[in-house]
Amino acid sequence: xxxxxxxxxxxxxxxxxxxxxxxxxxxxxxxxxxxxxxxxxxxxxxxxxxxxxxxxxxxxxxxxxxxxxxxxxxxxxxxxxxxxxxxxxxxxxxxxxxxxxxxxxxxxxxxxxxxxxxxxxxxxxxxxxxxxxxxxxxxxxxxxxxxxxxxxxxxxxxxxxxxxxxxxxxxxxxxxxxxxxxxxxxxxxxxxxxxxxxxxxxxxxxxxxxxxxxxxxxxxx
Numbered sequence: 070x071x072x073x074x075x076x077x078x079x080x081x082x083x084x085x086x087x088x089x090x091x092x093x094x095x096x097x098x099x100x101x102x103x104x105x106x107x108x109x110x111x112x113x114x115x116x117x118x119x120x121x122x123x124x125x126x127x128x129x130x131x132x133x134x135x136x137x138x139x140x141x142x143x144x145x146x147x148x149x150x151x152x153x154x155x156x157x158x159x160x161x162x163x164x165x166x167x168x169x170x171x172x173x174x175x176x177x178x179x180x181x182x183x184x185x186x187x188x189x190x191x192x193x194x195x196x197x198x199x200x201x202x203x204x205x206x207x208x209x210x211x212x213x214x215x216x217x218x219x220x221x222x223x224x225x226x227x228x229x230x231x232x233x234x235x236x237x238x239x240x241x242x243x244x245x246x247x248x249x250x251x252x253x254x255x256x257x258x259x260x261x262x263x264x265x266x267x268x269x270x271x272x273x274x275x276x277x278x279x280x281x282x283x284x285x286x287x288x289x290x
Contacts, residue, residue: 211241244271
């Protein structure tokens with residue numbers, strides 16, 4: 070008797086989504102692309118605002134290309150497969166939205182001193198002379214661990230450099246629904262060191278952050 074199909078995307082040994090042989094066929098469990106990421110990345114509802122919608126749609130094509138490559142060499146790390154499209158798309162959107170205000174958004178991750186010689190790699194920064202510097206942390210998933218990690222360097226950076234000189238934001242593709250209440254209370258506790266957490270698939274959306282940034286860089290403090 071044929072074994073029960075473990076993934077609806079399979080046709081024989083071939084994945085009908087990425088059109089590659091399934092590298093989980095021997096393990097008989099669905100890959101993260103079809104089981105986890107694709108359903109969330111395509112969670113674009115009718116009321117999803119335009120910038121969040123644009124970002125979600127733009128991520129899909131490079132993510133699929135990365136996943137096809139991962140299917141050929143699945144022993145390589147998975148982190149960059151997902152992270153690179155997210156980082157590139159979000160940087161491009163920040164650049165496009167803030168360019169009319171003469172704000173310079175970094176082209177790639179940027180080394181940033183958070184305390185003396187202690188450094189982080191900021192996923193992106195936004196700078197304009199005479200205005201606060203914004204540091205962005207991009208995440209695929211947002212959960213308690215991700216909030217705590219960003220808060221830790223936000224606390225150090227603002228304590229050392231001054232709260233008025235910095236804005237620190239976290240942007241996630243996917244909202245961890247099972248932890249919503251805990252995350253919301255944790256974010257509240259992290260204020261004012263962590264200036265906000267925004268999503269592509271849930272409120273508060275990326276669009277709200279863009280409006281906040283435009284307000285920040287349109288007036289002197």
